[in-house]
Amino acid sequence: MKRSELEWLKHLIKCHDEEKRELKLLDLYYEGAQPLSYMAPELLAELDERVRQVVVNWPQLVADSIEERLDVEGFRFPGEAAADAELWRIWQANNLDEQSQQGHLDALVMKRSYVVVGADEAAPLTPLITVESALDMHVERDPRTRRVAAAVKRWSEDGETGRKVDHATLYLPNATVWFVKDSGEWVEDPEFERDDHELGEVPVVVLANRGRLKCQGGVSEYKAVIPLSDAACKIATDMMVSAEYHATPRRVAFGFGEEDFVDESGRRVSAFSRIIGRMWATERHRGAGPDGGADVVQFPEASLGNFHDTINQLARLVASLAGLPPHFLGYATENPTSADAIRSSESRLVKRAERKQRAWGGAWEQVMRLALRIRDGAWDDDARSLETLWRDASTPTIAQKADAATKLFTAKIVPLRQTREDMGYTQAQIERMEQQDAEAAEDALQRVLAGDLAALEAGPKPQPPDEARPDEPDPASGEPVPVGG
Template sequence: MERTELGWLKHLIGCHDAEKKDLKLLDSYYEGEQPLSYLAPELQAEMDERVRQVVVNWPQLVADSIEERLDVEGFRFPEEAEADEELWRIWQANRLDAMSHQGHLDALVMRRSYVIVGAREGDASTPVVTVESALDVYAEHDPRTGAVAAAVKRWCEDGPDGADVDHATLYLPGVTSWWVKDRGEWLPDPEHERDEHDLGEVPVVVLANRPRLKKPGGVSEFKSVISLSDACCKIATDMMVSAEYHATPRRVAFGFGEDDFQDAQGRTVSAFSRIIGRIWATEKNRKTGQDGDGADVIQFPEADLANFHSTINQLARLVASLAGLPPHFLGYATENPASADAIRSSESRLVKRAERKQRDWGEAWEQVMRLVLRIRDGVWDPRVMSLETVWRDASTPTVAQKADAATKLFTAKIVPLRQTREDMGYSQAQIARMEEQDEQAAQDAMRRLLDGDMSALGAGPKPPAEDAPEEPAPEPEPAGAS
């Protein structure tokens, strides 16, 4: 059964509302604002507002460790050795250097993010590309082809009377329409005209994290570590409660009343001061009977917090194992520091995960650029089907190692000079400046050569021959010699 535009709008909004609660919870874990878990209700009621959750934000570490290795550096057509300058200009014009990082991070946290492409008013040569949060956009996939069948973007604005007004944009393969909610009903927005673009596909691209065949919407990178993070926050919070109530030695006073605990001015001392006071003095004695008061103070041994430390360390090991993080990311240190090779080896799983993201999201960004060229030119360019996303190296080799490997490959004529510079991690703008300087240096050398300066060939003038030393005069023969 084929839906109308209004039917698609209501269906997508209903699906989006059903998952927004889970998305907000995932977002709270990244921000370190998740609710306190595992704490007994009785203890929470007794502590009232004096207990604040100790947040050990491992989910943020997991997401940031991968996102920091995802840097787009350009787009290249298969028949070209250099990244395409026009596509990079459009990328820069839409501030995608910064927005792409935010899109990658949101996808890691909230399962997916979205990229929407459209025409720019007043500048047909530079289409608009926006990166959107999963809290604002929802897309549904066609079960037959796997492509995006329809998508909706929602937002809220202040109305003329100060009340909130809900707006929505519906994206379909042939048309984009704008809607506004009035008295509980969705109506076409009179301030925007329908865009009959006839692209044949929805101009919305999904950046899904770890999509699967039956889960094209992706899975949060936090899924395997949320329960461990909750357990660690609970243990850390319990440790702080124990530090306040049990780490200080507990004392019990016998034979004292409330009036006996006073300061020099006669004011009653607080209960906490009684617990941690350094010196106690009293006129009462420990004797019993008529001449004694029967006063006594005993002290219990303080609590050892080492059990909390070992539990947190064990949880950290589980997080490192599940998330593929190197031990030193979680603060593990030994008396003998790891070598550079050992550190790189420990990062191999993390690097491989980042490279998987580059492959998946590289295809998504290539689809974005196909839509950009289609909207700009009005026709589909068959070349863009082979477009390639250029990523920065996800590993962390030292500068000396990169330089040594790149130089050897270039010297052996396995790769050209431009690829060598890309392997070194230089950006496309830096490589372009280097090539300009190389060309200028070649022109200067040719000019000197035409002027007769042979040093332009790398060889200076032949040095003058030194005068040969004179042969020593023969010594006279001794007298009487025959």
């Protein structure tokens, strides 16, 4: 269905408003500010504001554990051994080292984030790339091609009268249009000139987490963890209430009347404490004879072990669902876990991170293709086969990495540059090493040409090609040649 620009804008804003409540709730879970669940309304009313929720913030742990393993290190054209310096310059000029991490985290938390590519009038050779939150942007895909058909970005700022003014940017395949809300209606913003870029493609790329065939918008990484986290927060809060009222010994008094309960000023107070569990009292002790009698009995304190066991069981379920190693959730055993066992326990987490690298690597490659198109004015065919370079998502020790890389290089399975990449060096570090290698080789060559034979000490000694070497058969007689002639 064809829509006008204003119809697209209103449609996208309506769809965005419908999902913003869920997105804000997901964001609250990451910040540890989610509402308390599973607590009885009667208990909440009785506790009033005296008890705060104890937050066991497992959703934040789940998101951070994956995001910490997602670092882009460069882009490589097909057939090239090294990362492309120009693409990395554009990346660094837009501070995407920092913005990419924030985009990855928001996608893990709120199902998706967005990357917008545009021209920068102040720097024509450096396209402008920004990473945007799902709280500010929304896109709609073409059901046939699954490409982005239109996108909107919304924000508010203080106007001249001090009131908030709503702004929006509409992104379409061939134009970008800015709008402002005036007297409750959206109109084109006179401060911005529309950009008829004629790209044929919306300059917005979606970083969707766990995109599926019927759910291209993604799924929050901790959707399955939220019910368990809510349960843990409720149990932890109950544990604190029990620690206040039942984990210390309590007393009950028999044979006291209400007139016996006064404060330090002599004013009468209630015989029954309004705070649950402090003291139970009765006026007469039935077993103390006809005249009654005063008596005070102390109850034993309650154990909190049942709360500990429940939280530990919930933690095991979270580790299973999220693929987290046990030590991430504080599990400890009497025998220290070996380094190999720790790395083995991280295998599922590493695989999840590698899946993100594959999916989001394609998104970042599309971002760089758009950047080249905006800079050059034409699509680069070679850029269709761009490769995103990621840092190793696993955590092997330096000694293990060095041993494995050295063996592969010695066996001539991989070249020196790949060996250095396997060691975890960045592209900038590798290029600096290669420059130093070239300078050292040039220096050695110049020394040899100048007659400094000591420059050959580190290399193999040259052998006369036509003379038999020691212990090799003489070509004429077939007898071995003795050492020394």
